[in-house]
Amino acid sequence: MATFWNRLSRLIGLSSPEEDEALERALRLDFRRRCALFRQLVNSNNRALEVMSDMEEMLRGGKPFGLPQVRGMCAQATANVFKMIRCLEGMTDGRYNALYDRLRAVQQEIGRHVEGGRDPVxxxxxxxxxxxxxxxxxxxxxxxxxxxxxxxxxxxxxxxxxxxxxxxxxxxxxxxxxxxxxxxxxxxxxxxxxxxxxxxxxxxxxxxxxxxxxxxxxxxxxxxxxxxxxxxxxxxxxxxxxxxxxxxxxxxxxxxxxxxxxxxxxxxxxxxxxxxxxxxxxxxxxxxxxxxxxxxxxxxxxxxxxxxxASSGGVVYTRDPVHPSDRRLVIHAVPGLPTAVVDGNVQADRYLVSRDEPMRIEESHVPRKQTMAQLDAMEGVVHVPLQDSEAEAPALAPQVIIDLAEKTLAVERHFGQPQDVEWVVDRQGTLIFLQARPMTGHMPVVPEPQDDPGLPLLLEGGEPASPGAACGPVFVVRKNADAFSFPEGAVLVAAQALPRWAPLLPRASAVVAETGSAAGHLANVAREFDVPAVFGLENAVSVLDGNQMITVDGTHGRIFSGCAEELLASQAGKGPDFMLGSPVMNTLTSVARHIVPLTLLDPESPDFRPDFCRTLHDITRFCHEKSVGELFAADSGPVRKRLAKQLRYNGRPLKYWLIDLGNGFTNPPQDRYIDFENIASRPLHVLWEGMTAQEWGGPPVLDVKGFASIINQAASNRDIEPAMASSFEVKNYFMITDTFLSLQSRFGFHFCTLEALIGDVTDENYASFRFKGGAADLDRRILRAELVADLLEEHGFRTELRQDALLARAEALPRVELEEKLRILGFVMIHTKQLDMVMKNRDMAIVYEQRLRRDLASMIAKSRQ
Amino acid sequence: MVKPISVLLVDDEVDLLDFLSKRLARRGFLVQTANNGRQALAAISASKPDVVILDMLMPGGMDGLATLGEIRRLFPHLEVVLLTAHASTEAALRGMELGAYDYMVKPVAIGELVLKIEEASGARGPMTSGTRTGNRYDA
Known part of the structure; x- marks a missing residue:
């Protein structure tokens, strides 16, 4: 079947005005179709690149995420890349359909990491x-x-x-x-x-x-x-x-x-x-x-x-979890079942036993114990009150402590690392082990807080449960619902050190509880998240409630009023980054290798072919490059010759080309130029007002360098970033109708898009602006993107920032309001060009920002007059 | 007066259907719902919606992909956006190969869904009107 272009080619060469007009109409129709596909392709490209930026951000760690999220991102990237290939297929009559096979191959690699995991036999x-x-x-x-x-x-x-x-x-x-x-x-x-x-x-x-x-x-x-x-x-x-x-x-x-x-x-x-x-x-x-x-x-x-x-039970750590340099064994014991120790709802005895033979008890702390957990034939586990004599008595006899320590040390030797062991002694005096697990890894190494921070001491004598010092406002939790209002960075204060508060620890600066010990679950989690904790601190709730700011010294079991800067200064900076090295992060790292890297750098290389696309990024790059070529390349024949008209302003040709998609010109141009006065596109006029409102104080503006360079002039320097190389001559094409404007402008890998529809139906009106990249290094490009986002937000745009990529939108506004937005976009595009290059100097950046803000305000004021 | 875009939502989760249809109706869409593939095909025959939003995991022998296949066979010009809670690159690719317009993962932001529906129906911008691939125009 003859393709559209075959049919067109038969028309070429006919020269009567009617035939000429028919050809132009057909070209315009087909060009419109390609534009629509290109626009879809660019949208999908943007979405795929957004996923990639998000992945890069997640790979840096610091923020939790789950496997379903990784899987969702991979699937979205895959679907968007498919869409790009489908659009390119429509634009090029299937010339690059080998890309489908490449996508399938890359998808299988991704799927292997993120969707594999067949159940074991x-x-x-x-x-x-x-x-x-x-x-x-x-x-x-x-x-x-x-x-x-x-x-x-x-x-x-x-x-x-x-x-x-x-x-x-x-x-x-x-x-x-x-x-x-x-x-x-x-x-x-x-x-x-x-x-x-x-x-x-x-x-x-x-x-x-x-x-x-x-x-x-x-x-x-x-x-x-x-x-x-x-x-x-x-x-x-x-x-x-x-x-x-x-x-x-x-x-x-x-x-x-x-x-x-x-x-x-x-x-x-x-x-x-x-x-x-x-x-x-x-x-x-x-x-x-x-x-x-x-x-x-x-x-x-x-x-x-x-x-x-059980007559007694508890937990042994073969190393002190709060003071890891201390080589002694730490035994926590209660009368009855050990559940009271791990649940943190009572106080427990604490014995420190030397490691070297003959083992001996070096310290005993025996607090008063109110209740004990017991097995009841009818009720299951019950908590019974202790008589005075039992409450004050040690839970273990000295010879049992030594026996327990010796056996636990044997467990450590067998497994080859420090152990966290749960045990009971039954009514016959037999020592029975319930659990053993390695304690390696949840022994944080933090510097010792100094002795005297020079602040009023509120409480002391608590059991150090997680080392280090931190300060924050007091927040007392009493019921589950309190968890919803727990503020980031507060000190969690509770009557009991219950495991149910564990979900709050990543948001808490420190934990204080009236019961509990270093052997409880909550203490374990606190140490894991590097959150200082003091447990077993009597009256903590009543003393601390209402305090604005306290400092918790988890190493020494003390609480101070106020924020002890000196104490905190000795602490290591941020807590550990749990995402790094986690299973989910490892999966993301594996899949990202098939998605994020760009290996297809040079469009002029003979290797710039579908079969050399190794990652999803490569495929997006290939599709974008070829689609731009299809629409805008110098050799794209009929489009350039027939449809694109060069803009002439005050009799002087500028490096902008305009393509009329319908009612964009007042009179059909007679030659290859279109005079500004003949443009009927309202959005273009308004944008132009913003662009020309004021001379740019820096490098030349609105010169023959072209519109794309407004966003990214220095990008044409190929030495700066190889990915920027492009085989296509840079042109700046506006596609217009009387109510619509679309600008697709690119340098190599970087590009900007501006679109606006300004008509009578308020709900349909919109202006969107998107750019990514620049010539400077990433930090400076990000600074510039942030500055532009700030400026646009101040003027009512909704913005999204992903590293140096910015998307700004305004929509569903009446014509007059949206026109103002478009004027602002024109102004901002011109006056933020090359700004990334000066962003190395923050002071300079501030000067620029202030000047821009001032000039923009004055432009708006003038246009409103 | 602009004719509103009509959308058919297909999902076996009634709560989600209810939630989405209220939100979309508030944004000016004409919304219909169906709980399974068969109902969806019947609804399409009866009312010819502009866009179908189709859940991929539905009980009753006809899941999202099977429904999609039928829609593409019977109504080749109708745009279908797949929506799923069980994202996988394999399913995404299979859905797109079967001719889905796009593939979205739950939970979906309502603004994003609106944009997608507008895009699929060709409502956003004069350049997109009625165009999806070259095939329709090459005939």
Missing amino acids: PGPLVLGLDAIGAADAGEVGPKMANLGELGRIGLDVPSGFVITASGFRRFFEHASLSAEIEGIIRDRQVDRLDARYALSSTIQELIVAAPLPDDLVQAIEAQCQALAETYGDEVRLAVRSSALGEDLPDASFAGQYRTELGVRLDQVTRSYKEVVASKYGVAAMTYRWNRGIPDEGMAVCVGCLPMVD
Whole structure:
């Protein structure tokens, strides 16, 4: 089939005026079609580049994001690049259709990183604890694998079983939970805490209501039956999580998942679902979000262990987490079950034990303990008040402390790194280990705050729970709803050091609580996020409430009134950047390699071909270059010869070409020039008024350099940035109608777009302006973009900034108002040209900004007269 | 008086349909809704909307991509924007290859959706009127 151009070529050579006119009409029609495609292509190009800028920003770290977000960005970039190829296909009769294959190849590379992750081969749905060792972490989670390992090295551990990662996947697959949950999460804004609260309950309800598959229920029941035969029907279980990925370096996951205590055998399946659902608890979701840990792939394995009737219990750290240089072991102990220590709702004994043989107790801190947690045959776990004598007594006898320290040190030796170990002593005096995990990584190294900051001391004697010093206004949290109003940078003050406050830690400057210890979950998370914390500080709420500003010294357990600058000055600057090195960041880094880099630099190289496009950026570059060539290149024949008319102003030809898309000229031009007086496009007239309102004080303006150089004059220097090279002669084309104006102007990779529609229908009116790039280095280009954005915002434009890329829009305004906006754009385009080059000097930049602001105001005032 | 752009929203989530249709109606669009692919095809036959916004994941044997295929077969000039909560480059590419006008990821900003609908319907700017690819004009 003959193409449009074939048909046109048959027309060329005809010379009668009617035929000539017919040819011009046909050319104009086809040009309009190509313009429309070009415009779509540019829009898609902009969107794809925006995604790339966002990715670059995310790659610098500092801001949390999730895997669904990465996946969404990849998909958007892919769709936009596809659209560009489709537009280019329409503009060039399919000349570059090989690009589709390149896109497919790049997409497969991206998909491999971000959409891969096929589930591993299914294993057993449940496993007995006696069959488990450290090597089984992939199936039972690191916590249960370590526990099995402790049994293997001869320590006492509970018996019991684990519902495995395969069991978890079987459950989710059976109830189609994965897709449903991902959909729910994707629909909401997970980056907001209040949204997370709503999300959390929706998802947890969904999980608890979902049916378990029969084979999983049967496997669990068989294990329960075996426990009943050993311990009797009345045995109570602890049902606790052991999630995959909990062994990630530097991520403690302390207290993120639910543990159900005192569970009867007939309640195990229900408790299992509750623990699994806690994967989507607010604390856990917030934690993963802030640490860049993806939701998916994180199977929750669940251990079901007969509970020990404990006389005492607690936590041992084989290194002091608050003073890591101290080599002593730190033991936290309470009478009864250890849950009180990790939940942070009571005070605990603290013993410091020397590491070297013979081990000895070097310090004992024995506070008064109000209650203890106990297993009750009917009620499960209950908190009972302690008699005076019990409340004051140490929770452990000295020989038990030494025995515990020796065995825990053996655990450290076995695993080869400092350990965080949970234990109980049963009524028969047997020491039983419940959990061991490495504590490497959540031991922050911060400088010691100085002794006397010279401020009024408000409280002291608290237990240092997370080292360092910070100041901020006091904010007392009493109920969950307080979390919504918690201000960034405040000091979180609570009656109890409960894990439920953990989601606020990334926003808190410090934490203070009346109960709790360094061994609790909240302390763990505080140390992880480098937030100083002091726990076990009696009367903290009543003393601190109402204080404007306090300084928390987490190293020494003290609180000062006011902000102790000296104390803070000794602190390391910002907290750790958790995104760097996180699993989600690693995924982004892998996919970005196929999206962001530009390797196709030189359009004049023989390698500037579809099959040399290696990244999505390469494809966008190729499409943009070829589409510009198609419309505007010097050799684009009929367009240039027939349609584009050079602008003549006061009899002098300027380097602007105008293409009439309909009613743009008052009289048809007789030669290759169009005189300014013959332009009927209202938007162009108005823009021109802004452009010519005032001489530019700097380098020459409105000279023969052309309109594109207004934005980016120095870009023609190819030595500055290779990506700027372009094979096309730079021309500045306005496409106009009586009510419409479009300017596409580019230098190599950089370009600017201005569009305006000013008609009688207010709702349809708009002006948009977009530019990116410049000749200076990135910092200066960003400064210039910020300055332009500021100026335009001051005049009612909506702006979006991404590094040096600026988009400004004004829309749905009556004609007169929009005309003023267009005048402002004309002015700003002229008077900010080359401004990036002077941005090296901030003082100079301020002078320019003030001058621009003043001149712009006076231009507006004049035009209103 | 400018004729309003008519939009058909197809999604099995009734809450989302309700939310989006109210917002779009407030912006002057003529909005219809359908809960599944079959309903969508019937609605298109009956009222010939300018643009279809189509969810990709729908139950009942006819998901978004299958619906898209049918729309392209029966109404080749109708623009379809895909909307999904489960973004993937594979699905994006397949949808675009099947002839979707564009592909958007939930949650979608209403302003962005409006722009996309206007763009797809050819309403924004005189240069875009009725043009999508070269094929229509080469015939």
